[in-house]
Amino acid sequence: MDVELRQLRCLVAIVDEGTFTDAAIALGVSQAAVSRSLASLERALGVRLLRRTSREVTPTGTGLRVLAHARRVLGEVDDLVREAASGHDRLRMGYAWAALGRHTPAFQRRWAAAHPATDLQLVRVNSATAGLAEAASDLSVVRRPVDDRRFDSAIVGLERRLCAVAADDPLARRRAVRLADLSGRTLLVDRRTGTTTTELWPPDSRPATEEIHDVDDWLTVIATGRCVGMTAEATAHQYPRPGVVYRPVRDAEPVAVRLAWWRDDPHPAAQAAIELLTALYRGD
Amino acid sequence: MDVELRQLRCLVAIVDEGTFTDAAIALGVSQAAVSRSLASLERALGVRLLRRTSREVTPTGTGLRVLAHARRVLGEVDDLVREAASGHDRLRMGYAWAALGRHTPAFQRRWAAAHPATDLQLVRVNSATAGLAEAASDLSVVRRPVDDRRFDSAIVGLERRLCAVAADDPLARRRAVRLADLSGRTLLVDRRTGTTTTELWPPDSRPATEEIHDVDDWLTVIATGRCVGMTAEATAHQYPRPGVVYRPVRDAEPVAVRLAWWRDDPHPAAQAAIELLTALYRGD
DNA sequence: CTCAGCTATACGCTCCAGTCATGGATGTGG
DNA sequence: CCACATCCATGACTGGAGCGTATAGCTGAG
Secondary structure, eight states, X not given: OOOOHHHHHHHHHHHHHSSHHHHHHHHTXXXXXXXXXXXXXXXXXXXXXXXXXXXXEEEOHHHHHHHHHHXXXXXXXXXXXXXXXXXXXXXXXXXXXXXXXXXXXXXXXXXHHHOTTSEEEEEEOSSHHHHHHTTSOSEEEESSOOOOTTEEEEEEEEEOEEEEEETXXXXXXSSOBOGGGGTTXXXXXXXXXXXXXXXXXXXXXOOSEEEEEOOSOHHHHHHHTSOBEEEEHHHHHHOOOTTEEEEEBTTSXXXXXXXXXXXXXXXXXXXXXXXXXXXXXXXO | OOOOHHHHHHHHHHHHHSSHHHHHHHHTSOXXXXXXXXXXXXXXXXXXXXXXXXXXXXXXXHHHHHHHHHHHHHHHHHHHHHHHHGGXXXXXXXXXXXXXXXXXXXXXXXXXXXXXTSEEEEEEOSSHHHHHHTTSOSEEEESSOOOOTTEEEEEEEEEOEEEEEETTSGGGGSSOBOGGGGTTSEXXXXXXXXXOOGGGSOGGGOOSEEEEEOOSOHHHHHHHTSOBEEEEHHHHHHOOOTTEEEXXXXXXXXXXXXXXXXXXXXXXXXXXXXXXXXXXXXXX
């Protein structure tokens, strides 16, 4: 014999209502069911919980203590149900380095207008998949293909490749550059965040040497002029820095911006977010 | 559809054991039952709680939060069951004015020896029945008949009547007195505790006048010599006071000492306490 | 004493939780 | 590459728990 929530609800209702009969009405069941439920609870606990007379029903000493516990249990269960339902009223979008660049304000504004019930939160994560795996985000922005079978992803738009050079670099005077212009330069790769741009670099024009830095601040090194960097447009937009200029690389392939999520467990609002972002990248 | 404890136990077991199959073994049910239970919980909450693969089972973000709540709920239920069972390991004996007088130490000693698992607590209550009604005591010492139908009582022994007189009263020089010796004196009655001794007085020899005092300290008035008092032996034993002496009243009927309890809900150890006290009063 | 109102219980029924068996999915090792 | 092992989901079935109805038993009130 085991304690069941139904029995605890019954106990609380009886004490609150004062009689078994009124408790039955409050619970929407017959008086017989209430009587049996409480009897089974008392049998399960091996203790008399209520003193019944034909006039009133009063809790025993044990009954009072058990009642307090029962209220706590039922309160906790309510919290649990609320907590489970609260997943729908919040969408946490993870980003590792760059969020959505120049689209971020518009995205937040239009999301709030279209989905006032679902709070949008942008959260910084170590990587798109790590954010999902650790349940820190419901949907993650990622700029490379997702090979993990547990996750699914969709391309929401394309971003230009920019190269980052020191402000006093000769290239900084040009409106745009080509990959060939970067030959012979040293490409700066940030190993810390796991972000490398080398594979996006066309192989035939890849810099002869690449310098691997484990830097906290990628831009500081760029500003020294010792290296150049390649990055997506959103990153450039999000990390302006005196001494560093960004220039579009005309012949570099654009970067696909993706949203990733748990394949078999997408957030209820995921599809809406994907569609809104796609529209923004399309220019709508 | 409602959340049930069985479902929560299931969720916790799955996460702890790692697979549905092992959880089923741990819960002592079939794997199919575990699968169904969790499915029904997810349906009730409207949320996916676990991600299943053929290799491992990992909680969803919501699943993690719900899991934490579930553990709390189950912990509370355990507390509730423990609390209900704990009634048996404690016997609270209430007393209003005098406890058991000179028998108190022996009672405590012999109870501890005979019932080491049941902790004996002596608690001061406003009145025997009030202590029971407020669930402050499980068993109350009372020295008058209990007329409340809700309670039952048993006589455990008899105590001599003592009269309390000032130390410089002529009666203080006698080893014992008779009711007739108190004729003409003023009998002090304590209305505050509801204790009156007049009805124990043989009607024909009852003091001519009685002075009703609403005193905090009965003994202080006795010591002034203005009044005399009548009390049970246990009270005299429990409240010695310089300036007041107690003398047995030979021809006063002894007082019946009773234990009272809720008629339809006696403490499991009540009978044992009654028997032990009876033996002590008998002189065993 | 009768009556009104309450709880406990007997009886029949329903429906759900469980078991068994099987199917589908996935990772593994030959 | 395929057979296998392992795991979860699901369909069919069953026993029992729990419900409602009706009624008995109890207890104050009038």
